[in-house]
Amino acid sequence: MASSSHDSGVYLEPFFDRCNLPATVQVDCDAFASSRYSGPIRPAPFQGYCSYTLFADEETVVQFRPSAYKLDIDMTNTASNVFKTLAPETEYLGQLAGTDLHVFSMRKLPGISLADYRVMSCKKRSAREQLVRDFAQLQVLALRNARQAESLQDEKRTVGSSLTSRLESMSASLPLRFRQTASSILDDISGIEALPWVFTHGDFLAANIMVNACSGELTGLLDWAESEWLPFGVGMYGLEELLGEDDENGRFVYYTEAGHLREIFWNHLVLLIPEIARNSKAVALVKKAQILGVLLWHGIAFDDGKLNRVVEEGKDDREIQRLGVFLSCMSSTQQSKLREISSSVSSRLGLIRSYLLKKV
Secondary structure, three states, X not given: OOOOOOOOOOOHHHHHHHOOOOXXXXXXXXXXXXXXOOXXXXXXXXXXXXXXXXXXXXXXXXXXXXXXXXXXXXXXXXXXXXXXXXXXXXXXXXXXOOOOEEEXXXXXXXXXXXXXHOOOOOOOHHHHHHHHHHHHHHHHHHHHOOEOHHHHOOOOOOOHHHHHHHHHHHHHHOOHHHHHHHHHHHHOHHHHHOOOEEEEOOOXXXXXXXEOOOOOOEEEEXXXXXXXXXXXXXXXXXXXXXXXXXXXXXXXXXXXXXXXHHHHHXXXXXXXXXXXXXXXXXXXXXXHHHHHHHXXXXXXXXXXXXXXXXXXXXXXXXXXXXXXXXXXXXXXXXXXXXXXXXXHHHHHHHHHHHHHHHHO
16 A cells, blocks of 8 residues: 555456456556546556455545455554554545456555564665554554453454454464464463453554555554454564564574563563553563464465464464474563563653652
């Protein structure tokens, strides 16, 4: 949803082929946009898996989506209300005649995708540090608009309405080395569900993350089709995506400074929300919710939008590799990091209180 000089490697033909649409439909899409906008119509350099995207002018994007990936305007409005300029305002324009394609217009977000930014030679460690701080700020915006689970009974969507059953499936069917982790999170699901529920982006991938081409600062998030309300911490699965990237063989590898970046994130988060560090039980639950997020996003197969199958060896090796890397790192380092952060914040608060008492 932002212009980019780089092509991230996803082309138009697979989308129309996947939707079983003849080539003439692309012409019809272009004509639909041309009939509503006076500026030149051109395909976006990056085309996602679930849509065909056009630039209508310097400020507007037009997107065509089949029913399976149709945007929920109520959800896109919520995203704009919660995350302000980081989520594009979206309008439903109707259905393309004779097809299953639904048409949406939205504000073009500034910057380039993180996927494109990563191939630029100017990327810097400082930009990665800025991005994890911005990701912490994203959690704060979500928490400021949190709701309690009881108020969402009729609004829980695909994932939020089935956390327990998904964990049960993963505890029984994930590759053996992951089942204990899933079972452990299942034991704590009641506590996790008692956390505040926050609006969560459901597809936090490099192609959907928009950044400033110079600074790497977060400028917005694309594709809110999978967004929904989930317990606070579940959406932090996205932190792992910022701590590394795929190598030339398509295997996820952490950056050498990943531990430092993780510490920056948690330090910034507790600086912005110091109350979470005062409650060790809440911190533990948020951490478990983050692990739950990793399990949900990499332990359940996508299958063209269907989210009802546990990943399998030999069939979903990319997701299993990421699951192994993420869970191994999180279990070995993050718990100690959080204890250090919690202790540090408590000490700082104690010093501040002592100073104030002396002043009085």
